[in-house]
Amino acid sequence: MTHPHKDTAATKFINARINEISHRKSQQEMAREAGFKNSNMITLLKLGSTKLALDRVPGMAKALEVDPALLMRVTLEQSVGTTAAAALIECFGSPVTENEQGWLDELRDASDNSDPRLAGRARTALRGIFGK
Amino acid sequence: MSDTPFTTPRHMVPNWENLTANERGWIEFIRIISGGRDPRITTERVRALRELLDTVVSSDQR
Numbered sequence: 001m002t003h004p005h006k007d008t009a010a011t012k013f014i015n016a017r018i019n020e021i022s023h024r025k026s027q028q029e030m031a032r033e034a035g036f037k038n039s040n041m042i043t044l045l046k047l048g049s050t051k052l053a054l055d056r057v058p059g060m061a062k063a064l065e066v067d068p069a070l071l072m073r074v075t076l077e078q079s080v081g082t083t084a085a086a087a088l089i090e091c092f093g094s095p096v097t098e099n100e101q102g103w104l105d106e107l108r109d110a111s112d113n114s115d116p117r118l119a120g121r122a123r124t125a126l127r128g129i130f131g132k
Numbered sequence: 133m134s135d136t137p138f139t140t141p142r143h144m145v146p147n148w149e150n151l152t153a154n155e156r157g158w159i160e161f162i163r164i165i166s167g168g169r170d171p172r173i174t175t176e177r178v179r180a181l182r183e184l185l186d187t188v189v190s191s192d193q194r
Contacts, residue, residue: 009168070170093148100159102173103181104151107158110185117188118157125184126158129177130166 006048010078013071014045014052017064033063054079069095 005011018030031039034056044050045060052060052075061068072095077085096104107116116122148156162171171177 013168067170070168074168089148096148096151096159097170099170099172100162103162103171104155104159106173106178106181107155107185110182111189114189115152115154116185117154118161119188122184122188123161125180125187126161127165129180129184130162130171 001047001049003048005051005078008048008074008078010052010071010074011045011048013074014060014064017066018042018046021065030063033059035059051075051078067097067099069097069100 018027021030027042028039031042034042036042036056041050045052052071054072054075057072057075058068061071064071076088079085080088118126151159
């Protein structure tokens with residue numbers, strides 16, 4: 001079996017999420033929640049043997065318990081390629097996740113809607129808040 | 133990747149064009165430094181962000 005997509009961001013992301021929730025949800029359950037008739041699809045996606053179809057992103061996001069906008073971003077690149085994904089995002093905008101919308105609300109509220117610039121010192125502090 | 137779970141799945145929000153250039157900068161930078169893990173909102177992080185913004189806004193006003 002070949003694994004042409006094993007090094008894509010989407011495959012790595014799916015793998016990481018499956019590993020994180022596998023102690024309380026089987027791959028069979030994930031496949032059912034994602035709308036796959038064949039539970040082997042989860043294995044194929046994990047291995048990078050097949051791509052996640054874009055129309056499956058909402059169902060798969062539900063199965064993996066992640067924000068669909070986040071999964072869509074990584075899947076788009078796997079599905080259409082880096083250049084086409086960048087063009088799509090340029091035309092339609094980058095999907096914003098629910099968490100990101102929450103951070104934007106905080107940013108606006110805490111800055112009294114002053115639209116603050118992201119200067120060097122703020123970047124350093126942000127690394128401390130959100131970095132690994 | 134412990135930041136990604138348990139967000140409520142919802143439809144895509146195509147609101148990128150409604151953000152200011154500065155707001156896009158903040159969100160893109162958070163995506164990069166968090167390794168795309170979609171950090172969830174915690175009281176600790178909110179407090180730290182507010183402290184940071186107090187400093188940023190007051191220095192911008194000088």
